[in-house]
Amino acid sequence: MSYRLYGFVTQPFRVDLRMEEIKLETVTSVGKVDSSFLEEATKKSGEDLSLCYQCLKCTAGCPTAPYMDIRPNNIIRMIQMGMKREVLGSSAIWLCVSCETCGTRCPNKIDIGVLMDALREMAIKEGVPAREKNIHLLHEAFVQSIRRGGRVHEATMLIDYKLRSKDFMTDLIPGMMLFLKGKIPLLPSFIKGREEIKRIFERCTKEK
Amino acid sequence: MRFSFFPGCTDHSTSLEYGLSTHAVFKTLGVELVEIEDWNCCGAAATHSINHLLSLCLPARNISKAQSSQAGPLVVPCAGCFNMLKRTEHVLKNDEAERKEIEEIVGFTYQPSLEILALMDVILNRIGLEKVQEKVKKPLKGLKLACYYGCALVRHPKITQLDDPENPQYLDRLMKSLGAEPVEWSYKIDCCGADLALTYGEVVKKLVGRIVSMAKEAGAQCIVTSCGLCQANLEMRQEIGLPIFYFTELMGVAFDVEKRDGWWKKHMISPKPLLESMGLV
Incomplete structure (x- = not known):
């Protein structure tokens, strides 16, 4: 019976929750849903996730939803149901591009982009491997580039990313074209206040 | 008319022509853009994707630089940088506990009077379309x-x-x-x-x-x-x-x-x- 319930959350466009088929024990198990993940995600994101009534506006407007394993509306539903492992291990949290279409349109003012940021940070803290490894690695390479010089230096950032991801062949030609147009400078432009940046990084990456 | 200016990292790389044309156009309009001293990367999407606090502190350092430059409202051409700076401004203005934490880490005192404006906003609402025409x-x-x-x-x-x-x-x-x-x-x-x-x-x-x-x-x-x-x-x-x-x-x-x-x-x-x-x- 729990299958029906899960079917509800994993098939966004076929809402198929036939109440008459849910036996008493399923309802009881719903009653036992662990709400600690909902509380944690609510606190971390600052968004009131219990307000969601599954109107699907977020998913309908999301540019990357078709490529996600769990659609944005279901991410919220699964958080409400305490499915921490599934949510933090999903590709969805990494495929969100923070375009904020969802948050702008949500009738309950839930900023799902902000929620996705919080979920990514929770996944990293909990040591859940990113389902979309390369997206995480690119973010890391980008942030490390800022740590080194205070500004992003594309050439070293891209080399760092390629070494981390071991994906050497993708986008070689566009990269070369940008280089030839003078749009990937060889020399980094380091700022004077690198010590300040280093201090900011130390404070912000410290375990709380 | 004078503004402080945050060029952003892509000004020297992938959007070179945006920076070049911006400066040429502002020169024609007779509006001065004063680049803020020793600015740093706003952090971009990568930072807010993996470290919330860092994504607020990096833009905050630029806000502190703009405050001390006293060259007027801060103008941001890049949409991504604009968004990051505005996110930080929103927190600084609306969340006292977080503001104190950011101020302490970055080492400055936030002045809410500093405006942060998109380049387009400046052209439309500060300079005005009559002057453009x-x-x-x-x-x-x-x-x-x-x-x-x-x-x-x-x-x-x-x-x-x-x-x-x-x-x-x-x-x-x-x-x-x-x-x-x-x-x-x-x-x-x-x-x-x-x-x-x-x-x-x-x-x-x-x-x-x-x-x-x-x-x-x-x-x-x-x-x-x-x-x-x-x-x-x-x-x-x-x-x-x-x-x-x-x-x-x-x-x-x-x-x-x-x-x-x-x-x-x-x-x-x-x-x-x-x-x-x-x-x-």
Whole structure:
């Protein structure tokens, strides 16, 4: 019976929750849903996730939803149901591009982009491997580039990313074209206040 | 008129021509842009994706630099940087506990009087379209273009507080004042997926393909944008060869500023044939 319930959350466009088929024990198990993940995600994101009534506006407007394993509306539903492992291990949290279409349109003012940021940070803290490894690695390479010089230096950032991801062949030609147009400078432009940046990084990456 | 100016990292790299045309246009308008001293990267999407506090402290350092420069409101050309700075401003203004934490880490005291403005906002609402029109020497007559806003300038509206998030008009109004004809289309605020350009090329190609082909179907000869990432992404991931301009470049064309050739050389899809056919080179 729990299958029906899960079917509800994993098939966004076929809402198929036939109440008459849910036996008493399923309802009881719903009653036992662990709400600690909902509380944690609510606190971390600052968004009131219990307000969601599954109107699907977020998913309908999301540019990357078709490529996600769990659609944005279901991410919220699964958080409400305490499915921490599934949510933090999903590709969805990494495929969100923070375009904020969802948050702008949500009738309950839930900023799902902000929620996705919080979920990514929770996944990293909990040591859940990113389902979309390369997206995480690119973010890391980008942030490390800022740590080194205070500004992003594309050439070293891209080399760092390629070494981390071991994906050497993708986008070689566009990269070369940008280089030839003078749009990937060889020399980094380091700022004077690198010590300040280093201090900011130390404070912000410290375990709380 | 004088503003403090945050160029952002792409000013020296992927959106070189945006910076060049911005400075040329502002010189013509007689408005001074004072680059803030020793600015750092805003952190971009990568930072807010993996470290919330860092994504507020990096922009906050720039806000502190702008405060001490006392050169007026802070103007940001890049849509991504603008969004990051506005996110930080929103927290500094509305969350006392977080503001104190940021102030302590960065080592400054926030002054809410500092305004943070998008470049387009400055042109429309501080300089004004009348002054822009005065400077037009070569009206962009007959040039049909699709104004593309993307995400970061208009969303989330509580953060950016700029224009209508579903049907923005800023760029359209500016382009009309230059004599161009913006087309009506439905994809002006759709995301181009630039954040995934390096990691999920196939998805991005589909998103870009849809935006570009819809612009063409609406009758546009080119797309005009105000975001460095959108411009690079739309140019590099499309297959139909539609030129993609920065709005400042088209202002430069209408103002007939010098040394424009250098801008066109930086484009992946040269806009020169289109400009030549319109008699605008």
